Amino acid sequence: MEDASSKSFPANEPEQDLYTIPSYSSWFTWDEIHETEKQALKEFFDGSSISRTPKIYKEYRDFIINKYREEPSRRLTFTEVRKYLIGDVCLIHKVFRLLERWGLINFGVPTEDSSGDEKLKGRLEDGVPNGIRVVSVPNPNKVVLLTPNVKDEAVDKGGFRLPPLASYLDVFGDLMREKGLICENCGEGCASGRYVSAKQGGFVICVRCFKNENYGESKTADGFKFSDSTSSSDDHGSDVWTDAETLLLLETVLKHGDDWDLVAQNVQTKSKLDCILRLIQMPFGELMLGSTNGKGGASNSSGNNINNRQVQANSIDTQEPIKTENQCHENMDETRQIREDETQDPLLKRRCIGSFADSGGSLMKQVALLATMMGPHIAAAGTKAAIAALCNENEYAQEMFEGEEVSVTNYFGSLTSKNEPGRVCKVDDMEMGEKCIQSEPQETPQEKLVPLALRFRTGIAAALGTAAAHAKLLADQEDREIERLVATIIEMQIRKIHCKIKHFEELELIMEKEYTHIEELKEYFIAERINVICEALRVGISRWKDHTSVKSVIGSIF
Amino acid sequence: MKSLPAVASKPPIKFRLPTAENLVPIRLDIEIDGQRFKDAFTWNPADPDSEVVVFAKRTVKDLKLPPAFITQIAHSIQTQLAEFRSYEGQEMYTGEKIVPIKLDLRVNSTIIRDQFLWDLNNLESDPEEFARTFCEDLGIVDPEIGPAIAVAIREQLYEIAIQSVASARESRISKKGRRGAEHVTTSKAGGTVLDLVKLFGGKSSVLRKRKEWELYEPIIDILSNEEVSALDAREERNAR
Numbered sequence: 164m165e166d167a168s169s170k171s172f173p174a175n176e177p178e179q180d181l182y183t184i185p186s187y188s189s190w191f192t193w194d195e196i197h198e199t200e201k202q203a204l205k206e207f208f209d210g211s212s213i214s215r216t217p218k219i220y221k222e223y224r225d226f227i228i229n230k231y232r233e234e235p236s237r238r239l240t241f242t243e244v245r246k247y248l249i250g251d252v253c254l255i256h257k258v259f260r261l262l263e264r265w266g267l268i269n270f271g272v273p274t275e276d277s278s279g280d281e282k283l284k285g286r287l288e289d290g291v292p293n294g295i296r297v298v299s300v301p302n303p304n305k306v307v308l309l310t311p312n313v314k315d316e317a318v319d320k321g322g323f324r325l326p327p328l329a330s331y332l333d334v335f336g337d338l339m340r341e342k343g344l345i346c347e348n349c350g351e352g353c354a355s356g357r358y359v360s361a362k363q364g365g366f367v368i369c370v371r372c373f374k375n376e377n378y379g380e381s382k383t384a385d386g387f388k389f390s391d392s393t394s395s396s397d398d399h400g401s402d403v404w405t406d407a408e409t410l411l412l413l414e415t416v417l418k419h420g421d422d423w424d425l426v427a428q429n430v431q432t433k434s435k436l437d438c439i440l441r442l443i444q445m446p447f448g449e450l451m452l453g454s455t456n457g458k459g460g461a462s463n464s465s466g467n468n469i470n471n472r473q474v475q476a477n478s479i480d481t482q483e484p485i486k487t488e489n490q491c492h493e494n495m496d497e498t499r500q501i502r503e504d505e506t507q508d509p510l511l512k513r514r515c516i517g518s519f520a521d522s523g524g525s526l527m528k529q530v531a532l533l534a535t536m537m538g539p540h541i542a543a544a545g546t547k548a549a550i551a552a553l554c555n556e557n558e559y560a561q562e563m564f565e566g567e568e569v570s571v572t573n574y575f576g577s578l579t580s581k582n583e584p585g586r587v588c589k590v591d592d593m594e595m596g597e598k599c600i601q602s603e604p605q606e607t608p609q610e611k612l613v614p615l616a617l618r619f620r621t622g623i624a625a626a627l628g629t630a631a632a633h634a635k636l637l638a639d640q641e642d643r644e645i646e647r648l649v650a651t652i653i654e655m656q657i658r659k660i661h662c663k664i665k666h667f668e669e670l671e672l673i674m675e676k677e678y679t680h681i682e683e684l685k686e687y688f689i690a691e692r693i694n695v696i697c698e699a700l701r702v703g704i705s706r707w708k709d710h711t712s713v714k715s716v717i718g719s720i721f
Numbered sequence: 722m723k724s725l726p727a728v729a730s731k732p733p734i735k736f737r738l739p740t741a742e743n744l745v746p747i748r749l750d751i752e753i754d755g756q757r758f759k760d761a762f763t764w765n766p767a768d769p770d771s772e773v774v775v776f777a778k779r780t781v782k783d784l785k786l787p788p789a790f791i792t793q794i795a796h797s798i799q800t801q802l803a804e805f806r807s808y809e810g811q812e813m814y815t816g817e818k819i820v821p822i823k824l825d826l827r828v829n830s831t832i833i834r835d836q837f838l839w840d841l842n843n844l845e846s847d848p849e850e851f852a853r854t855f856c857e858d859l860g861i862v863d864p865e866i867g868p869a870i871a872v873a874i875r876e877q878l879y880e881i882a883i884q885s886v887a888s889a890r891e892s893r894i895s896k897k898g899r900r901g902a903e904h905v906t907t908s909k910a911g912g913t914v915l916d917l918v919k920l921f922g923g924k925s926s927v928l929r930k931r932k933e934w935e936l937y938e939p940i941i942d943i944l945s946n947e948e949v950s951a952l953d954a955r956e957e958r959n960a961r
Contacts, residue, residue, distance in 0.1 A: 212842060214819060214921045222927045240858035246937040249927045251819055251840030252851060 185266035223258045231268035238272045545628030736808040739841045745805045746875035751793045761872040773798045813885040828869045832942040848874035
């Protein structure tokens with residue numbers, strides 16, 4: 164992305180325009196001639212001819228680019244350019260091809276075919292706010308565009324066509340519902356409104372079903388009603404967002420932030436709820452909100468994103484340190500999202516090629532961060548171990564490190580002491596970066612003897628050491644956790660058994676009571692029997708008769 | 722003005738077409754028994770001469786011409802190649818020379834008029850590619866037009882190269898003898914050479930003035946069938 168202030172071409176519009184150039188052409192500046200250009204067009208820079216000088220090259224270049232940018236949606240042809248420029252046509256052609264190859268002109272402009280349509284498609288919206296990265300892929304259809312007829316097309320073709328800014332839900336929403344909003348009767352029922360049967364199974368929808376998508380999720384009578392109402396009341400569609408509306412929404416959100424009343428007022432065609440829904444639906448909606456909250460924070464920190472990402476990855480497994488830094492990790496999440504968006508974006512001017520030194524810096528930072536999490540002693544120990552291992556491997560390294568050991572370990576130690584966990588992590592990260600940058604030059608005089616490669620190896624080894632220490636810590640923690648859990652289980656079992664025993668004891672008691680009670684009853688009955696027999700004897704029942712009766716009575720007892 | 726002498730003192734190169742590929746433009750116009758054969762193409766002078774006859778035979782066979790054409794075609798090509806070779810080995814003066822090339826040709830029903838600058842010193846120039854781009858940019862579909870443009874450019878370059886040989890010879894002579902006449906002869910030899918200092922020197926811009934745009938803009942005319950046959954007839958008459 165490039166703001167082309169019309170420096171050399173005052174006929175251009177005075178305000179700043181937004182142009183897309185591919186990220187690999189980020190070297191381009193108006194003011195200078197880059198090494199790439201010099202390499203490709205040596206003849207301009209070897210002083211071989213008065214007709215080929217850097218100044219003339221710059222004039223050619225600037226003119227061609229400006230010419231293209233007068234109408235970026237149209238393909239600029241060489242034949243058109245050459246009539247404006249004095250000079251060898253072959254040479255101009257060479258310049259032209261160079262610019263075209265690097266995407267400085269004709270980038271993303273489709274070749275010849277339906278040129279009528281391209282005018283609309285290729286144009287980028289002027290006022291895209293700074294916070295938004297226009298994600299543009301060589302395929303021009305994916306560029307954020309102002310195509311007001313997208314909706315119409317979708318209606319016309321009857322197919323399920325997505326607006327360029329489609330969210331996950333837009334794309335996969337119907338798949339998740341397993342239904343697929345297939346417009347079966349689109350041919351007939353378009354104008355009269357579509358019908359969504361309340362039952363889960365039967366989704367019969369006409370062409371405009373596209374609009375229903377939001378309500379489709381609640382497949383109830385409500386959903387049915389809703390779609391009816393939209394069909395009757397809303398012809399311009401409260402659910403379909405045209406790109407213009409979306410852009411307006413984004414701009415407004417950037418301007419006003421969370422003030423949804425204002426936003427809705429600005430967007431006009433949509434309600435407050437619609438705006439919020441739309442923003443959430445968009446792939447980076449939350450990001451937008453986030454960036455408006457902490458204005459510009461995201462873009463500021465995007466520079467150290469790679470580190471942030473690694474930090475994030477590192478800190479995922481250690482829950483405790485995060486807790487204090489929740490806030491900042493959320494920020495980092497956002498940053499990461501931005502970054503991911505950006506890395507997909509071939510147009511970014513900002514992207515630069517990471518050099519070895521950069522990777523070294525980030526490595527140092529990572530090591531430092533690991534060290535922070537581990538505490539100074541462990542980090543120092545890890546570093547020592549790493550150096551010891553290196554020394555074993557190579558005697559030369561041993562000599563090198565003889566004097567360095569202390570300083571290196573101190574270095575990481577000091578890093579850790581500098582970073583209290585309470586601080587905001589982002590600041591930490593920055594500081595670490597600074598610290599690294601500051602401390603490296605400090606070290607270089609001492610370390611002059613230690614070759615760079617060795618230093619890197621030390622760094623890596625130290626990182627591995629600290630990581631290992633960290634892993635050990637985690638493992639220990641895990642062990643303790645397991646032990647604790649096992650102990651609890653055993654305790655629970657014991658408690659269960661105790662309960663059972665108690666229960667049994669109670670039962671036994673009851674049984675005993677019961678038993679004694681029955682014994683008593685038994686004795687009582689015997690006594691009763693004896694009484695009865697005695698009575699009978701006394702009254703004088705016949706002996707033989709008595710005998711049997713007494714016997715039977717006694718038999719029944721015993 | 723300062724850089725000019727240094728540039729001009731650049732050693733002359735051996736004669737060749739001042740393009741990336743040293744291809745000689747060949748133009749054939751042969752009439753036997755009322756049958757006329759016209760063609761234009763390029764030939765690599767490094768190819769063995771045996772190829773010429775093979776080419777002639779094939780052409781005659783492909784176009785179903787009477788066999789009498791074979792020798793005529795071969796002869797014509799040979800002659801033109803011989804002429805080209807007669808210059809080879811001589812020195813030619815190509816330093817700082819940018820010439821306007823004018824196109825005015827008719828291919829079938831298309832008329833092409835164009836004018837542009839060509840640097841004789843640019844040995845990477847490629848008329849064929851220029852012609853290809855030309856046709857692409859202007860949406861010309863007739864496949865004969867591109868080669869025709871390239872050949873037309875080559876013919877003019879060839880002409881200028883021959884002049885350069887002459888001027889190189891003259892300047893050599895004048896260096897020995899009449900020193901003062903040097904500038905006059907060189908500038909006369911390359912009559913169309915532009916004043917580079919005026920064009921590219923310090924203050925002036927390489928942007929063309931608005932009124933000159935039309936001059937350097939390609940013009941394409943598509944003729945109707947009647948016009949084509951009328952033109953053909955007139956050319957026929959002129960040829961006799």
